[in-house]
Amino acid sequence: GENVEQHPSTLSVQEGDSAVIKCTYSDSASNYFPWYKQELGKGPQLIIDIRSNVGEKKDQRIAVTLNKTAKHFSLHITETQPEDSAVYFCAASLNSNYQLIWGAGTKLIIKP
């Protein structure tokens, strides 16, 4: 079955610098790749997603890139701010499916 690996498990960056979180997936049929952000004491929240027919998608300071050949996708956060501190989860699925396969999460720490 599908498997999603996420790295690193913890990432600490200086405020204002960029952060990159990487995920790899095993099922080449997967075509939908969301990213969720979980702040302390809250449930995960969808922040951006990408479908396999595009290679990159941007929304203000966040962007996601997809390399279908290598079966990996990445979350990029530029000009990091304290409110970016959270746990970030990647996931993969078929967009017609109801079950996401999740990564184990990356704890992002923004140092002042």
Next chain:
Amino acid sequence: ETGVTQTPRHLVMGMTNKKSLKCEQHLGHNAMYWYKQSAKKPLELMFVYSLEERVENNSVPSRFSPECPNSSHLFLHLHTLQPEDSALYLCASSQDLAVNYGYTFGSGTRLTVV
């Protein structure tokens, strides 16, 4: 609030107790989910309901029993739990039964089994 409300926020129960977790959404969504979240592990899908009918029971032990009386409410009934069941239990909803609609999660119930 995210639109999905879970109660209680925290629950401590003994292994012989019976308790229930409640989830409520007024987003007009047709699908609802129970997830288990343990530290440093991927989220584990437990149950899926679509239009109040159970679609998925992901090999979950029978000590967890879901109930969906209507499209706005979802319960998880707990009995004779084990300490390894201690975790954050998340409820989510989506417009329909497909991941690309995006999930709206509640804030979870932090369960501790003693």
